[in-house]
Amino acid sequence: MQRAYTLRLTALAGLCALAAVLLALAGLDRPCFLALDHAAARYLPPPLPSSLTLLGNGLAAVALLAPCLRSAPAVLVAALYAAPLAGVLSRLGKRLAERPRPAAVLDPALLDVQGPWLSGHNSFPSGHSITIFVAATVLILGAAAVRARPLAVLGVLGLAALVAASRVMVGAHWPSDALGGAALGILAGVAGTAAAARWPWYPLTRWRHAPLLRAAIVLCCALALAGDDAGYPLAQAAQWGLALLGAGFALYAMVRGAPAAAGAPPP
Numbered sequence: 001m002q003r004a005y006t007l008r009l010t011a012l013a014g015l016c017a018l019a020a021v022l023l024a025l026a027g028l029d030r031p032c033f034l035a036l037d038h039a040a041a042r043y044l045p046p047p048l049p050s051s052l053t054l055l056g057n058g059l060a061a062v063a064l065l066a067p068c069l070r071s072a073p074a075v076l077v078a079a080l081y082a083a084p085l086a087g088v089l090s091r092l093g094k095r096l097a098e099r100p101r102p103a104a105v106l107d108p109a110l111l112d113v114q115g116p117w118l119s120g121h122n123s124f125p126s127g128h129s130i131t132i133f134v135a136a137t138v139l140i141l142g143a144a145a146v147r148a149r150p151l152a153v154l155g156v157l158g159l160a161a162l163v164a165a166s167r168v169m170v171g172a173h174w175p176s177d178a179l180g181g182a183a184l185g186i187l188a189g190v191a192g193t194a195a196a197a198r199w200p201w202y203p204l205t206r207w208r209h210a211p212l213l214r215a216a217i218v219l220c221c222a223l224a225l226a227g228d229d230a231g232y233p234l235a236q237a238a239q240w241g242l243a244l245l246g247a248g249f250a251l252y253a254m255v256r257g258a259p260a261a262a263g264a265p266p267p
Helices: 002-025 029-043 047-054 058-065 073-097 127-142 150-169 175-198 210-227 233-261
Strands: none
Touching: 002 029, 002 127, 002 175, 029 150, 029 175, 047 150, 047 233, 058 073, 058 127, 058 210, 058 233, 073 127, 073 175, 073 210, 127 150, 127 175, 150 175, 210 233
C-alpha cells in the first residue's frame, strides 16, 4: 500500500507543478491572488489565515507530527531526512526564479496582508507550502493507520492544501508559488521516506535510546516554537497551542521510553 501511495503522491506533485506552470503562463496568478486574498479578508475570521499559515512553519510542522512519536516513529525519521532536501529546493528555487512577491508589484491598496509585509524578489516557491507538504507526505507514507483510511489521507492532504492556500490569503505568495511549493514538498517527502528506509541512521532508529532522542528533538522544537517570533500575531494562540501539543507528546514519549532505554519494561 505504501508503494501505491508513493506513486499517487508523485502523480499529485506532477499535477501541482503543471497547474503552477499553467497559472503563470496564462496570466491567471494576479486575478486568482486578488480573488483569494480579498475573499479571505471578507469571509474568514481574522485569525484563521494566520493560524493556517503558521502550520507551514518548520517548528510547527514538527509539533504537528509529535503524536507519531510512539505510534509511527518512521514519520519523524523521514521528516528529518526530508528537511535538508526541502531546504535546498526552497533556497535554490528562490535564487533561480528571483520572482517578485505580490506586495512588490501590486498597489498596496489592493492587498489585504496579515503578518509581515513581504516585498522581496524571492516569491517562488512558497517555503511554507514545501514544509506542510513534506509533513503530509511523510505522515501518509509512514503511518499505516493513516494510509488504511482514505478519508484520513484526504483530510491530511486537504489541510496541507489549506495551509498552502493561506500563503495567498495572507498576501505573501502568488497561487503558483503555493502550487510549486506543494509539488516540491511532496517530492522531498517521498525522497526522505525512501532515504530513511534505505539508509537508517543508527542514533535515530536502532540505538537503544533512539526513542528518547527523537522525543528530545521534538521537545526542543516545541520549546523553540513557543518563543519564536513567527511574524503572525493573530496566530499567537495557535502557536502556543501547537507548542504545548508538541511538548506534551514529547514528554509522554520520554516517560514511556525511559524504562525501555534503561532495559526495564515500560510502565
